[in-house]
Amino acid sequence: MPEDDFTLDRLIHEPGRLAILTVLTSVAEADFVFLQRTTGLTKGNLSSHLTKLEDAGLVEIEKRFVRKKPNTNVSLTKDGAERVARHWAQLERLRGLADPEGAR
Amino acid sequence: MKPQDMTIAAAENTYFRGLFGVLGGLLLILSSLGNAGWGPFDHDVAFFAGLAVLGAAALVLNRYYNERYGRSRPTIRHHRRMAVAMFVGAPAVFFGSLLLSSRASWSLNLPLNTIAISMALIILMVSVATVGVRMHYVVVFGTLLVAGLLPIWEREGMSGNTGLWMAGVALIIGGLLDHRLLVRKFGPAREEDRAGA
Numbered sequence: 505m506p507e508d509d510f511t512l513d514r515l516i517h518e519p520g521r522l523a524i525l526t527v528l529t530s531v532a533e534a535d536f537v538f539l540q541r542t543t544g545l546t547k548g549n550l551s552s553h554l555t556k557l558e559d560a561g562l563v564e565i566e567k568r569f570v571r572k573k574p575n576t577n578v579s580l581t582k583d584g585a586e587r588v589a590r591h592w593a594q595l596e597r598l599r600g601l602a603d604p605e606g607a608r
Numbered sequence: 609m610k611p612q613d614m615t616i617a618a619a620e621n622t623y624f625r626g627l628f629g630v631l632g633g634l635l636l637i638l639s640s641l642g643n644a645g646w647g648p649f650d651h652d653v654a655f656f657a658g659l660a661v662l663g664a665a666a667l668v669l670n671r672y673y674n675e676r677y678g679r680s681r682p683t684i685r686h687h688r689r690m691a692v693a694m695f696v697g698a699p700a701v702f703f704g705s706l707l708l709s710s711r712a713s714w715s716l717n718l719p720l721n722t723i724a725i726s727m728a729l730i731i732l733m734v735s736v737a738t739v740g741v742r743m744h745y746v747v748v749f750g751t752l753l754v755a756g757l758l759p760i761w762e763r764e765g766m767s768g769n770t771g772l773w774m775a776g777v778a779l780i781i782g783g784l785l786d787h788r789l790l791v792r793k794f795g796p797a798r799e800e801d802r803a804g805a
Contacts, residue, residue: 526614526615533681537679538679542618543614
């Protein structure tokens with residue numbers, strides 16, 4: 505990443521989508537209810553964000569049945585993992601500029 | 609928002625399913641009753657019946673938590689951390705307890721409750737490996753650890769069973785506090801969710 509590149513990924517930067525992707529970095533996969541509870545997003549918001557992320561190739565969504573009930577399972581793609589890691593690193597660099605003593 | 613906020617939230621949603629801890633505590637108490645042959649537990653069938661009840665309760669709890677708080681699968685990195693805690697830390701604690709007080713010729717034979725000490729250390733290790741240092745764990749299992757370290761325990765007799773009781777009670781209290789935290793943090797569905805359901 506060039507040192508003067510401060511462009512933030514607009515798709516990822518939206519707080520709801522950033523929260524979803526960050527949760528997914530700490531698990532191998534999670535279902536819709538887990539993401540909803542952990543991020544605090546409403547069902548509608550979460551659905552909308554997941555659709556955008558899937559269309560961009562950042563997450564994989566698998567719909568299945570568990571005990572005869574529909575269950576939506578979500579995992580990060582390799583591209584998604586790289587892009588969210590890059591985004592957080594970018595934010596840390598920006599924070600480091602604001603605090604010359606070093607990011608806390 | 610910091611990245612740690614969401615990763616900690618994910619860990620809390622996974623590991624603060626504290627009613628499982630309550631079942632674990634009841635299992636330890638059941639074991640001590642079985643060891644002591646107290647009342648109906650003089651017969652093995654009562655112990656196994658208790659095990660069956662706890663097993664059924666675990667299945668019900670698993671379904672409750674999965675439906676209400678969702679399912680996730682841990683990463684390989686997480687499995688490695690747990691493996692270190694369980695397969696390196698736990699044996700170290702076990703052999704340490706034998707050194708402190710056991711029938712081994714090399715034991716220091718101190719008047720300590722090694723079951724209480726071991727359980728406290730193992731649970732603290734696992735909690736650090738999963739959700740990090742939490743004040744309620746430090747208080748509950750720190751108290752268990754201190755109780756085990758008091759030089760008042762007889763080397764033979766009922767110390768082991770008392771240790772199981774104390775560890776069981778600590779697990780129940782810790783589990784209830786975990787569950788309370790889980791419900792408060794990730795609690796009932798919001799109005800928008802109910803409207804959209």
